[in-house]
Amino acid sequence: MTAADIERATRPGGLAPLFDPRSVAVVGASDNPAKWGYWLASGALTGRHRRTVHLVNRRGGTLDGTPFLPDLAALPDAVEHVVVAVPAPQVRGVVSDGLAAGARCFTVITSGGAGADEERALARLVTGHGARLLGPNCMGVVDTAAELRLSWGDFPAGQVGLVSQSGNLALEIGRLLARAGQGFSRFVSLGNQRDIDATDALEALVDHEPTKAIAAYVEDFRDGRRLARALTAAHAAGKPVLLLTVGRSEASGRAAASHTGALVTARATVEAVCRDAGALLLESAGEVVDTAVCLLAGAGAGAGAGAGVGTRRRAGTAPRAPGAQSTPGAQRTPAAQDTPGTRRARVAVVGDSGGQGALAADAFAARGLDVPPLSEPTRAALAAQLPPGAGCGNPVDLAGAGEADLTAYARIARTLLSSGEAEAVVLTGYFGDYASANPAQERHECAVAAQLAEAAEQSGRTLLVHTMARDTAALTVLRGRGIPVYERIEHAAAALAATEHLRTTPPAPPAPPQPPPAAPPVSDGGYRTTRELLRRYGLAFPDAEFVRSAADAVRAARRIGHPVVLKAMGLAHKTEAGGVALSLTDEHAVRAAFTAMRATTGAGHYAVEAMVTEPHAVELIAGVRRDPAFGPVLMAGIGGVRAELLGDVVLALAPLTPEHARDLLRSLRHAPLLAGWRGAPPVDVDAAARALCALARAAVEHPELAELEVNPLLVHPGGALALDAHAVLAPTERPRT
Structure with a gap:
């Protein structure tokens, strides 16, 4: 293997051995049209004027005049791309033979073994030799410009690049495109993504001149931040990405320890990523095809795509801007x-x-x-x-x-x-x-x-x-x-x-990179700890003292000045649990509230806090949840006790810029409340945006926190004040035995 071969196989976006190999070997080739091996072999032979094609079947035979060789060791010269369509127990042996024959890429149609561990071991074997692996358990790969057809079914040629974790969905999209007069430039079936993943395939499509629009069906986002960068790169290259994904995940159905956990669903996170990266999240194969055909209107053979309404652009020029936005639980109309x-x-x-x-x-x-x-x-x-x-x-x-x-x-x-x-x-x-x-x-x-x-x-x-x-x-x-x-x-x-x-709709500007966390980790998610953490990042809170007895509460209220608020500590939803008493105007009220609250909640610790009554204020909610694929995700919206009822929230990957934070707040359905409603003065949106940025930065720099929330964030004409805060520690992983 030469240095040029390694570069050809592994440089970013440069999966040439996958898409346009110099030679292909189909192991498990067949002359029976009812078998996968037939479609892979016959598809490979359509490009034999462009590349060397070897067909391998230990039982012998021929297809279209090409004899079947007994194994890869019988190849007369090195092979670059090996397609594996043999029973799972034989896959590792075929891959080992392929590496010995000089293969730089493997497309494994069948599963890679008895389970995930065997498939991961197979990927390590391949990548350890500087080669790449597509699959296992995939449907194959097609590049119509390179005349490479290594998959089941017919794929019409066109200008749409498709990356999919579902083979049948790809066939459906292909048929719909054909009926609409379009087709595929490339198709990549991801399978189990043990090496080549959705982002690898997207990056390759960004660099692929015949591809004018990109469609993707992704269930497992893996490194979501890397995927978001690929979506942004596609937008910058003038290649709109139309994304499909599953609608729900375990995260959206679990019992949440905070409002943030309930409102930041997996689907809503993907919607926010698409909006900010310049992609469209759609609902069905039909929507993808309808939109792709509209985007490609007037492109013609060899002409540029990505042209939006009102303009027909040259190849490679970018549309003004993608993006889509929704609230959790309801897909908003993109144009709205x-x-x-x-x-x-x-x-x-x-x-x-x-x-x-x-x-x-x-x-x-x-x-x-x-x-x-x-x-x-x-x-x-x-x-x-x-x-x-x-x-x-x-x-x-x-x-x-x-x-x-x-x-x-x-x-x-x-x-x-x-x-x-x-x-x-x-x-x-x-x-x-x-x-x-x-x-x-x-x-x-x-x-x-x-x-x-x-x-x-x-x-x-x-x-x-x-x-x-x-x-x-x-x-x-x-x-x-x-x-x-x-x-x-x-x-x-x-x-x-x-x-x-x-x-x-322009994509959001990326936030500046953050330094690695340097702050000491937080040991608990209680209000007192979370409050002190966020104060260090610049969030303002009312004056407060923390007490354990009614007498201490009375003395604290005297020092702070009436009226005060009494809060029971250790409750995620204090108001619903009877853990908040407002507007306590004298010592008798403080003592009575303390006695009643202890009987109701059984809490051992309490906060006595100055009562804030800012005129023309609006209550917001702001939180960050750590998504397993995308990392910390900021949520902001209309808050208080109605946060989940209204569901008026927007999401973005943390950290973010103040400009982005302002745009998020102004995109809320109830944003007119912030601008001044029915004669009220506008609130300080800049102060709210700074608070969001501070919260996001705190979450990024404290990975030990699974969730971090301020609710309510009281925004008024003179600034922003956090009235309550809560954190959820990330579970510690048990060592594997």
């Missing part, structure tokens, strides 16, 4: 989360009937897109081409003009595309179906389809077609020219809204 001040994309709708046009307009408006009235000059230009009484506003009602003359579709679309009054034009209704009823119209309808595509290309605007037709010749023309075609109007609206969101 536009960055403040961003103008919404304008959409013009053209329909065969008033009903379809009106419903289409409603669908796009509901997705946060603008369906504005057209100007008088544009209305006049349309009226000159339509029958008397036709609707010339927005939506435009053709009123039978298309049936009378098919070219009316192209003329009206061209007028709207070139008007400058809409970034996207949507044609909804019957077009594409005329030849179904009258085959003599097929040639004419196809010619009009070409005119529609030409109008979109010349205008530099986006044209979408929603039609009741399916798979007709005219629709084939549209798809072949890069015009998205949708069978349901809500799918067109969702795809266009997602595309516009990618274009308009």
Whole structure:
């Protein structure tokens, strides 16, 4: 093995032996179409004019004129990529033989052994020799540009790179792409990810010129921070990432020791990562395909993708910005989360009937897109081409003009595309179906389809077609020219809204790297300890003293000054447990509250704290939870006792910048409360943002804490004050025996 071979196999994004090997050996090849070995072998042979292909089966045989060799030792020369499709007990032996034959990459279709430990040992064997392993238990790899097909099934060629932990989902996406006139540039089935993981594959797609959009289905995020960096790199390269993942995990269902644990779910964390890295988290294979086709509209063969609404970009140029945002438990409409001040994309709708046009307009408006009235000059230009009484506003009602003359579709679309009054034009209704009823119209309808595509290309605007037709010749023309075609109007609206969101929402700036933790670890998560920890990081708290008896509480209240608050220590949810008494105005009230609280809670320690009554204040909640894949995740939202009821929170990876923290607060559904509601003065959002940054930094520098929370964080016109705090220690791992 030469130094060049090692570099070719292992440099970041440079998985050349996986995607475009000089030679391939399929071990377990078969001439039986019912077996995996047949599909792997026949797929490998499609690229034999480009690379050397060896087929291995100890029983002998041939396929398409290529004889089966008995084992890898019989190869006449070194092999770069070995595909392993043999029973699990034979895998390790095949891999050992492959390493001896000089292999730099292994794709293991079957499992790698009897369990995870054997698979990890297999990965160590491979990587210890400077090679790479895809799988085990994967469906294979496809690179259509490199003519590499090492998988089951047919994969249409196109511009979408797919990384998936599900083989069947990949087949579904492939079929949907083919129906839409698109396909794959690359497909990587991850399997059990014992070496090559989702981030490796994503990084390789970022560097892959034929890939214009990236789709990914990931269940196991592993090193989530590294994955987030890959998503950010894809955005910077102008390659939007459309992500699918599972909706729930054990973390979202467990009993939480704090509000943070209940509100920071696994799904919500991934949503926040996508938003800040410039990716879209979608819900289904259909959404992925619909959005990808819309993103690639007008790209054409060899042209650039990632073009958003209103612009058709050259290859490699980045869309203005991806991102999506949701609250836990409810997926927000992407277009509804536009960055403040961003103008919404304008959409013009053209329909065969008033009903379809009106419903289409409603669908796009509901997705946060603008369906504005057209100007008088544009209305006049349309009226000159339509029958008397036709609707010339927005939506435009053709009123039978298309049936009378098919070219009316192209003329009206061209007028709207070139008007400058809409970034996207949507044609909804019957077009594409005329030849179904009258085959003599097929040639004419196809010619009009070409005119529609030409109008979109010349205008530099986006044209979408929603039609009741399916798979007709005219629709084939549209798809072949890069015009998205949708069978349901809500799918067109969702795809266009997602595309516009990618274009308009900038990813968050990364926080500066933090030094390694230098602070001594925290030994407990009680209020007193947590309060002192956060005070060191700059959070302000009311004056307080900690006591154990009623007499001590009375004396503490006298020193602090009435009114005071009495809190029982050691309770995660003090208010619900009867562990908080407010507005104690004299010694008698303090003593009575202490006696009642001790009887109710049985607590041994209490805090006496100054009562804070700031006018026009808003209660926030802020917390950090340590996610097993993504590390510390900050949560901020509307707080107090209604935090979980409202569920109005936003998430971000910690640490973060003050600018990012301000943007998070302003994106809350109840953000108008912070800006001043019904004549109230605005609160100090900058002070709240600084408090969030301090909390995030404390969590990052104290990895012994699984959760860290302030609730409520009282934000008022003059600053921010933490009224309660709580921490949860991370469980200590038991040594393995």
